[in-house]
Amino acid sequence: xxxxxxxxxxxxxxxxxxxxxxLIWLISFFGVWPQVRDAFLVALAVVxxxxxxxxxxxxxxxxxxxxxxxxxxxxxxxxxxxxTDTVRETAKVASELTVTPGVxxxxxxxxTAQVAGVFFGVGRARKRAEKRAQxxxxxxxxxxxxxxx
Numbered sequence: 001x002x003x004x005x006x007x008x009x010x011x012x013x014x015x016x017x018x019x020x021x022x023l024i025w026l027i028s029f030f031g032v033w034p035q036v037r038d039a040f041l042v043a044l045a046v047v048x049x050x051x052x053x054x055x056x057x058x059x060x061x062x063x064x065x066x067x068x069x070x071x072x073x074x075x076x077x078x079x080x081x082x083x084t085d086t087v088r089e090t091a092k093v094a095s096e097l098t099v100t101p102g103v104x105x106x107x108x109x110x111x112t113a114q115v116a117g118v119f120f121g122v123g124r125a126r127k128r129a130e131k132r133a134q135x136x137x138x139x140x141x142x143x144x145x146x147x148x149x
Contacts, residue, residue, distance in 0.1 A: 027036055
C-alpha cells in the first residue's frame with residue numbers, strides 16, 4: 001500500500017469516528033434515542049424485504065436455468081444413446097462376421113498341427129532329450145560332469 005493511500009485511509013477513519021461521536025452526542029443531548037431506534041428498525045425492515053425479493057428472484061432465475069439446461073441436454077443424451085446402440089450393434093456384427101470365424105479357423109488349424117506333430121513329427125520331449133544329451137556331451141568333454149550321468 002502506498003503512503004498516500006494509507007494517509008487517506010487514516011484521515012477518513014478519523015473523520016468517520018469524529019462524525020459518529022458527534023452524532024451520538026447530538027442524539028443524547030436532544031434525547032431522541034427512541035425515534036432513532038425506530039427509524040433504524042424501519043430501515044432494517046426495508047432492507048430485509050429488499051434482500052428477500054432479490055433472493056426470490058435469484059431462485060426463480062436458477063429454476064428457469066435448470067429447466068433450460070434440461071431442455072437442451074435431453075436431445076444430446078438421446079443422440080448419445082442412439083450412437084452407443086449403433087456402435088454396440090456394429091461391434092457385434094463385426095465380431096460375428098470376422099473375429100469369430102477367424103478364431104475358429106485358427107483353433108482348428110492349431111489343433112490339427114498339434115495332432116500332426118504328435119503322429120508325424122519330432123515332439124518337444126524328444127527335442128528336450130536331445131538338448132540334454134548334447135549338454136551332457138559338452139560337460140563330459142570339458143570334464144565337468146561331476147555326478148551327472
